[in-house]
Amino acid sequence: MINDTLAEFYMMSGKFSDHNDFKNKLSDALSQGNKIVQLKNKGVIDSDEYLELANIANSVCLQFNAILLLATSVDIFQQTNANGLHLNSYALSEHLERPVATNKLLSISCHTLEEMKLAEKFSADIILLSPVKATSSHPELEGIGWQQFSQMIKQVSCPVYALGGMQVTDLNDAKQVGAQGVAVSSLWK
Incomplete structure (x- = not known):
């Protein structure tokens, strides 16, 4: 399903x-027209630093009317004004109900149809399905390819972004x- 209010990237x-470098890189990327950003937690030392980055990101995203999704715990997310929360399917499975209010976006990364169905059960607003192609971040996983990707996304009713080995040219x-659309880190420069 396509949601006209969500961006392609x-x-x-x-x-x-x-x-300062974080703020500049985020501002540069958003000034190019990107409208959704996920603040990853890789390389962040602790929750205090992540909260600082989330506050910086929120301020920048407000300037550009962009959506900010935080890849963090529900506890940390609730201390911010971000637009939404991103969880992997394992973290989602630890919850009994949707972990954020319906006025906030819920983004879930999935690798299987079963995980996608779980995300749908929790009324996910966005699913990231991966890996479509082979990727260096998960060399142990083989890409599912466009045909299988297409078959899988037809079985859920929420918008799905292709993730894993994606470039802007894959749109x-x-x-x-x-x-x-596609989920990419290459827009971050």
């Missing part, structure tokens, strides 16, 4: 040297098989 934060392929 789902950007994930990448490396940065300090908070047309993703859209042709019914994806909302």
Whole structure:
């Protein structure tokens, strides 16, 4: 399913040297028209630092009218003003009900149809399905390819972004098989 209010590109934060560099890289990416960003927690030292980054990101996203999703725990998320929470399917399975209010977005990363169905049960607003292609971040996983991706997304009713080995140039392929768009970290420079 395509949601006209969601962007085609789902950007994930990448490396940065300090908070100022983080703010500059986020501002640069959003100034290019990107409208969804996930603040990843990889490389972040502790929850206090993550909260600082989330506050910086929230301020920048407000300036650009962009959506901020936090890849963190529900406890940390609730201490912020972010637009939504991103969880992997394992973290989602630890909950008995939707972990965020319905006025906040819930984004879930999935690898199987079973995980996608679980995300749908929790009324996920966004699913990231991966890996579509082989990726260096998960070399143990083989890409599912566009055909299987297409078959899987037809079985859920929420928007699905292609993830795993994706580049900006994969957008047309993703859209042709019914994806909302692509989730990429290459927009972070």
